[in-house]
Amino acid sequence: MQLILISGLSGSGKSVALRSLEDAGFFCVDNLPATMLSDAMALYRNYGYQQIAISVDTRSHPTLGALPLQMKALREAGIDVRLFFLEAKQPVLVKRFSETRRSHPLAGMGLSLEECIEMEMELLAAIAELGIRMDTSELSANTLKSWVRQLVDSDGNRLTLLFQSFGFKHGVPLDADFIFDVRCLPNPHYIAELRPLTGKDQPIIDYFASEPKVAEMIADIRSLLLKWLPEFKLENRSYLTVAIGCTGGQHRSVFIAETLARAFEHEQVLLRHRQLQRNGCD
Structure with a gap:
């Protein structure tokens, strides 16, 4: 049952x-x-x-x-x-x-x-x-x-790793276990042709691929999660929510959440974009 x-x-x-x-x-x-x-x-x-x-x-x-x-x-x-x-x-x-x-x-x-x-x-x-x-x-x-x-x-016998992007200007989500602030990274919002796009679009993906600090941030978050995820599993946790925040929740946080979800695809992963769903983009 x-x-x-x-x-x-x-x-x-x-x-x-x-x-x-x-x-x-x-x-x-x-x-x-x-x-x-x-x-x-x-x-x-x-x-x-x-x-x-x-x-x-x-x-x-x-x-x-x-x-x-x-x-x-x-x-x-x-x-x-x-x-x-x-x-x-x-x-x-x-x-x-x-x-x-x-x-x-x-x-x-x-x-x-x-x-x-x-x-x-x-x-x-x-x-x-x-x-x-x-x-x-x-x-x-x-x-x-x-x-x-x-x-x-989802399989209730396995820990679900939930990545969600959000925008700080809309408030910090109440349901996050980890919150990573990526507002220090380069922002494509200030490039006119990239502004209307999201972190799921190829031009944005290409833009971030050319920014070493973005890859460094992703590697650091991935390393921390890889280190501590086994400890959360030992605590019989069913869910672990990792929130990635940028200013508007449109570009940086979306790209990083998507990238991390792929990096942990060997786990049971869910992916959510709080601001994209609000704007009708997701």
């Missing part, structure tokens, strides 16, 4: 993620108390369900403390358990609640929206460390669905 747990901040896209799994054939349950996970999975097994997706979040926050032990017990029972933790930057969450006019699940405590978000972050801080974190601040619904499906399709 496979169990995908969806958790995270209210307004971060948990419903979108759950619907994408339902479309993929998962039996989905929204807002199940964590204390009921083992009993629910035993029931679903009796009915012959093989792929289950369950949302567990602060709507049942008194039971969240039971989640780590519940996950451990289910894994010991031979179930492939993965947790996806969705989050977004506070201004983005405030904007989403304002646009939808929904109330926050913790609003009944007499707190402002900002205070509700801060409290929810505190309540879920320990849960965030149990799975892969996904920063949805700049993601469209379709992109989030695609990313969730990619993670589900």
Whole structure:
């Protein structure tokens, strides 16, 4: 059996993620108390369900403390358990609640929206460390669905090395384990004919191939990851997210993320470009 747990901040896209799994054939349950996970999975097994997706979040926050032990017990029972933790930057969450006019699940405590978000972050801080974190601040619904499906399709018994490019001017991604700043490298943005292109285009690739410092930066990042990746595997990590940032997330970070993904193709690798998907280029 496979169990995908969806958790995270209210307004971060948990419903979108759950619907994408339902479309993929998962039996989905929204807002199940964590204390009921083992009993629910035993029931679903009796009915012959093989792929289950369950949302567990602060709507049942008194039971969240039971989640780590519940996950451990289910894994010991031979179930492939993965947790996806969705989050977004506070201004983005405030904007989403304002646009939808929904109330926050913790609003009944007499707190402002900002205070509700801060409290929810505190309540879920320990849960965030149990799975892969996904920063949805700049993601469209379709992109989030695609990313969730990619993670589900990956082999849960192997560490997934996730390379993602981003632009510092759009903010640092919340879900990164490593962040490498490559803004010190030559920038094709200042060459008129290269400016509209991305790090995936051949003229940009040729431009960076002629810059020794770019190759040196890539070699240093690759060397660090090669040295420490075995240690992360020993910790039974399922995912390791390596973020490469330049100014706009268009040229340098994209090229380097693409190059590193190819360098580690012997591993289980996912590749994402946060700004390219936002601009419709990916």
